Amino acid sequence: MFDFVKLWDNSFYAMAIILFLIGFWVMLTHSNLIKKVIGMNIMETAIFLFFVAIGYVNQGSAPILGREGVTFVNPLPSALILTGIVVSVSITAFALALIIKLHSYYGTVDADEIAQLRRISDDSE
Amino acid sequence: MIVNNLPALIVVVPLFGTYLTLMLGVKHRKSSSKIALVSTGLLVVFTGFLAAMVAKNGEVFYHFGGWNPPWGIEFVIDRISAFFLLIVSSIGFLIVVFGSGTLESEVKPKIIHYYYALFLVLIASLIAISASNDIFNIYVFLEISSVAAAALVAVQGNKLSIEASVKYLILSTLGSGAFLFAIANIYMVTGHLNLSFIASKLPEAFSLYPLNVLASLGLVLVGLTIKAALYPLHVWLPDAHGSAPTTSSAILSGLVVKVYIIVFIKIIFRVLPPEYLNKVPLEFSLLLMSTLGIFIGSILAMRQKDIKKMLAYSTVAQVGYIFLGIGLLTYNGLIGSLLHILNHAIMKSMLFLSAGIIIKLTGRRRVDSLNGIGRVYPLPMIAFSLGALSMVGIPPLNGFVSKWYLGLGALDGGQVFYVIVLLVSSFLNGLYYLPIVIRAFFGPDSGIQKPESLSVGVSLSLIILSVSTVFFGFFSSIPLEYLAPAVSALFGL
Numbered sequence: 001m002f003d004f005v006k007l008w009d010n011s012f013y014a015m016a017i018i019l020f021l022i023g024f025w026v027m028l029t030h031s032n033l034i035k036k037v038i039g040m041n042i043m044e045t046a047i048f049l050f051f052v053a054i055g056y057v058n059q060g061s062a063p064i065l066g067r068e069g070v071t072f073v074n075p076l077p078s079a080l081i082l083t084g085i086v087v088s089v090s091i092t093a094f095a096l097a098l099i100i101k102l103h104s105y106y107g108t109v110d111a112d113e114i115a116q117l118r119r120i121s122d123d124s125e
Numbered sequence: 126m127i128v129n130n131l132p133a134l135i136v137v138v139p140l141f142g143t144y145l146t147l148m149l150g151v152k153h154r155k156s157s158s159k160i161a162l163v164s165t166g167l168l169v170v171f172t173g174f175l176a177a178m179v180a181k182n183g184e185v186f187y188h189f190g191g192w193n194p195p196w197g198i199e200f201v202i203d204r205i206s207a208f209f210l211l212i213v214s215s216i217g218f219l220i221v222v223f224g225s226g227t228l229e230s231e232v233k234p235k236i237i238h239y240y241y242a243l244f245l246v247l248i249a250s251l252i253a254i255s256a257s258n259d260i261f262n263i264y265v266f267l268e269i270s271s272v273a274a275a276a277l278v279a280v281q282g283n284k285l286s287i288e289a290s291v292k293y294l295i296l297s298t299l300g301s302g303a304f305l306f307a308i309a310n311i312y313m314v315t316g317h318l319n320l321s322f323i324a325s326k327l328p329e330a331f332s333l334y335p336l337n338v339l340a341s342l343g344l345v346l347v348g349l350t351i352k353a354a355l356y357p358l359h360v361w362l363p364d365a366h367g368s369a370p371t372t373s374s375a376i377l378s379g380l381v382v383k384v385y386i387i388v389f390i391k392i393i394f395r396v397l398p399p400e401y402l403n404k405v406p407l408e409f410s411l412l413l414m415s416t417l418g419i420f421i422g423s424i425l426a427m428r429q430k431d432i433k434k435m436l437a438y439s440t441v442a443q444v445g446y447i448f449l450g451i452g453l454l455t456y457n458g459l460i461g462s463l464l465h466i467l468n469h470a471i472m473k474s475m476l477f478l479s480a481g482i483i484i485k486l487t488g489r490r491r492v493d494s495l496n497g498i499g500r501v502y503p504l505p506m507i508a509f510s511l512g513a514l515s516m517v518g519i520p521p522l523n524g525f526v527s528k529w530y531l532g533l534g535a536l537d538g539g540q541v542f543y544v545i546v547l548l549v550s551s552f553l554n555g556l557y558y559l560p561i562v563i564r565a566f567f568g569p570d571s572g573i574q575k576p577e578s579l580s581v582g583v584s585l586s587l588i589i590l591s592v593s594t595v596f597f598g599f600f601s602s603i604p605l606e607y608l609a610p611a612v613s614a615l616f617g618l
Contacts (some may be wrong), residue, residue: 033291036350043302044305050306051305051312054312054313080318090272094272094275094276095295098275098290099291103445112272115174
């Protein structure tokens with residue numbers, strides 16, 4: 001019998017993996033480049049959620065020293081993920097800038113249409 | 126003081142060079158290439174010194190900010206990373222020397238200081254990735270390298286390169302996403318980010334949570350093979366390497382794809398306990414992917430009409446060789462793939478640089494249009510031919526040596542099939558490289574009347590690279606003896 005209690009206890013991880021798969025699917029199956037970037041972001045957010053969930057302790061509070069009898073959450077994953085968020089923002093910005101440039105060349109942001117346009121221009125050469 | 130802080134300085138020097146190029150480049154455009162030259166030159170000295178230090182005193186440890194691991198970030202420079210650091214800095218230096226003569230013709234003069242800034246950031250990230258012993262630190266520099274590399278592809282701003290850059294950026298983000306997911310899994314079960322501490326905790330974690338460890342291994346494999354362009358995850362490489370400016374193609378093909386292989390070697394051999402190597406289906410998947418990569422890369426390279434695209438597909442095949450050596454899991458196999466990292470870095474950057482200068486001088490990119498070029502421009506074409514012959518694996522050039530060790534590794538593992546793979550693929554390499562060489566030297570006249578002269582930087586870098594192709598063919602014992610203790614330690618010999 002599938003262990004639903006265990007799944008409920010690990011619901012953060014389960015959600016993160018579902019989100020990761022959604023992002024992955026969007027990234028691989030959609031030909032619209034903007035949607036690809038959105039999928040990329042969903043995927044990265046899922047990983048961030050997964051990472052931060054590692055540090056979560058039930059009923060834990062912020063790790064401020066000098067207090068007695070309080071359980072702390074692990075602050076390290078959150079600190080790491082701050083870096084991860086910065087990286088992901090800069091990659092998104094760069095990808096969008098490149099897509100704007102592509103749009104100015106081809107008038108579309110659809111990867112399939114761009115490939116088609118390229119094939120036409122290759123044939124005419 | 127400098128000696129104690131060398132591991133940090135090798136990252137700081139190119140980063141500082143980046144700031145200088147950006148600040149001074151606005152007013153004095155000419156200065157940026159000199160700054161790049163000086164900082165990569167300094168790097169060669171520093172990494173050479175480090176490599177000698179590692180050979181003399183053993184591994185060099187550096188703890189950032191005085192925080193000891195597992196709390197602080199640690200750099201560990203062992204023989205393998207010192208070897209790779211020296212490759213990065215010397216090839217990077219030679220590429221900058223080359224670029225000082227020709228870059229203006231490919232990149233708009235207005236943005237040339239940005240180009241050098243990106244180049245130096247890329248070098249810094251490559252160095253930090255190979256020196257770092259902290260897995261999250263590796264991830265951050267991995268992302269820096271993928272942004273910088275994608276920007277180096279897009280820098281010309283034409284249709285092809287922008288498209289290639291988008292593809293590269295999206296796929297390499299997928300790769301680093303997978304790598305971060307792997308880090309999350311590893312951190313979850315071991316509670317450490319430092320590779321040495323992970324290694325000590327992993328046996329226990331493996332028995333308690335085998336699924337997490339297996340998942341993270343799979344994710345590391347996928348993430349790093351996307352970035353290293355192992356078949357079938359190579360789809361971004363031919364476009365990116367084929368449409369980038371010459372110097373970018375050289376550094377991307379010569380160095381950037383290899384750094385991920387170094388990370389892979391670190392994780393597979395240093396972190397994973399040796400007795401677990403056989404419990405995961407790693408060997409099978411690596412050997413299958415690399416064999417397919419060797420063949421399909423070569424076959425696709427044969428079909429290319431554009432010379433740079435052909436070289437890019439050849440990189441796919443050569444990455445296959447390197448992973449083949451890792452997948453064999455034998456001493457000689459790993460030695461072979463490490464040697465191939467060095468030799469391919471030399472050969473491929475030389476091939477890209479000479480092809481780039483030929484394209485610039487003649488305007489011909491098509492493989493079948495290079496008739497008689499060798500008689501007009503002897504130096505670039507001789508460099509190209511040396512690289513091509515070395516790719517095919519003709520003794521005494523360096524490409525032969527690494528293939529020899531890969532073959533020995535296959536025999537040690539009792540897998541004769543892979544010796545046949547090596548032989549057949551060398552034949553395939555010959556099929557697409559040799560016609561170019563033959564056409565260039567013995568083909569009909571090119572119709573080029575007065576050849577332009579090569580600039581000093583171009584000739585100098587091509588000569589040094591050609592000489593080192595021959596040098597490392599004859600004196601392959603130098604890198605071999607340097608690597609031997611580290612590799613035998615990895616295999617517990």
